[in-house]
Amino acid sequence: MGLNKKNTLHILHTNDLHSHFEEMARIATGLKQLRLELQKQGYPVVTVDLGDHMDRMRLQTEATWGQVNVDVLNETRYDFVTIGNNEGLTFPRPKFNELYRNAAFSVICANLLDAKTKQPPPFLRSYTITKYGDFTVGWIGVTASFPEVYKLLGFITLDPTRVVAEQVASIRPYVDIIIVLSHVGYQWDVEMARNIDGIDVILGAHTHTYLAEGERINHTLVCQTGKFGQNIGHVTITYDKLKKTICKLEARCLPTHLYKPDGKVERIVDRHRRHAEQVMGEVVARLEYDLPVSWEEESPLGNLLAAGLRSWVDAEIGIVNSGTLLFSLEKGNITRKDILSLCPHPINPCRMKLTGEQLLDILEESLNEEIIKKQIQGFGFRGKVLGCLCVDGADIYYNPLAPVGRRIVRVEVQGRPLRKKQLYSVGTIDMFTFGIVFPTFQKGLGTKFYLPEFLRDVLEKQLRTKEALEKSLNRHWYAE
Structure with missing residues (x-):
């Protein structure tokens, strides 16, 4: 045949x-x-x-x-x-x-x-x-x-x-x-x-x-x-x-x-x-003032998201990279479309426990310029660069002129000195659990993922909360 x-x-x-x-x-x-x-x-x-x-x-x-x-x-x-x-x-x-x-x-x-x-x-x-x-x-x-x-x-x-x-x-x-x-x-x-x-x-x-x-x-x-x-x-x-x-x-x-x-x-x-356009045109919040974000340094919108993660998963500390936020928000009405454009990633909140020493390693590494400007592809990330780390629940004092590895001077967690051996609950994002950029996150204990909510769901809740908006103006990084 x-x-x-x-x-x-x-x-x-x-x-x-x-x-x-x-x-x-x-x-x-x-x-x-x-x-x-x-x-x-x-x-x-x-x-x-x-x-x-x-x-x-x-x-x-x-x-x-x-x-x-x-x-x-x-x-x-x-x-x-x-x-x-x-x-x-x-x-x-x-x-x-x-x-x-x-x-x-x-x-x-x-x-x-x-x-x-x-x-x-x-x-x-x-x-x-x-x-x-x-x-x-x-x-x-x-x-x-x-x-x-x-x-x-x-x-x-x-x-x-x-x-x-x-x-x-x-x-x-x-x-x-x-x-x-x-x-x-x-x-x-x-x-x-x-x-x-x-x-x-x-x-x-x-x-x-x-x-x-x-x-x-x-x-x-x-x-x-x-x-x-x-x-x-x-x-x-x-x-x-x-x-x-x-x-x-x-x-x-x-x-x-x-x-x-x-x-x-x-x-x-x-x-x-x-x-x-009709569905996503729904107004979900109204801002009385601008909320800027910076990929290079601490900013209110980044702080707002870090605080939202901490609250969402009931943790002591919230950590997120500012690159997850693609632009600043201006005073006025905020729609669902705005939030989708601002934070389009299919990234979920998660909760883990890290030692004080591990947190210090992550915070120290986050000060490296090549880390801040690092371009990320995959892992649900839809932004351009990683950006700086935004933190809530902790205050970080650092010396930008000190040698690499010794720039963090001290850290206070909710007003108390950070202890290296103590375990702290951390609200962050699932992207970090893959070990990209900060491998130390992979050492976290008891990691719990929160599905099906995305980062933008956390952000939307924060934008509707007057107290959260006011607290986002507080600083958490202090150069000495």
């Missing part, structure tokens, strides 16, 4: 769009054109998204709880999607349960279980098997596992590598090809390709890796298209039914800018934008 169009499958894929709607309109044109051209030639075509299609930093996604993204996915005619951490972790559980209620596509994810039922939520499939021409394909989906955080939303997340290995062993006898829809990151994808026999293609996401022609690892092709909708991925698989083997497996990335925006998608996004 010769090779023909009945044994060739074309897969079009995207990943990590993060609500870049301006690119989605071009992607829609590209996917529609490619699909039509290939289908006219008689080829089956499947379109998939690998997660983090949504990002609540964008106005339309925030105001519609992701429904604008689902509408775009529907119009673009995706067949399968898996979920990323931005879908799984940034939506309150009731909103996540409703997220895909209008979806015209299947959502596949095998390692996310309901904590009560120990089964996937009703709208998730662990895998699916489909037939194309003369061969059958098994599709398995997995997402990045953050067990402690997902637990707070009522989920259990299983190790994705173990789950994929189990799923492959289970369905391999019944399919000719296995494709993994992965939102676990390039390194994990490479490990799966090396250690799990029977995977033909891994379509990846999460780490924003660009693989122009994919990467062959053993008998597996690993693919990923970068980030923010800059490229469309295209994988071609030809299967020889007589020899029971894949005889052609190729991947390429097509720049999205090659395509004109799709008018239907533009109208969907614009319709949701107009609605979002």
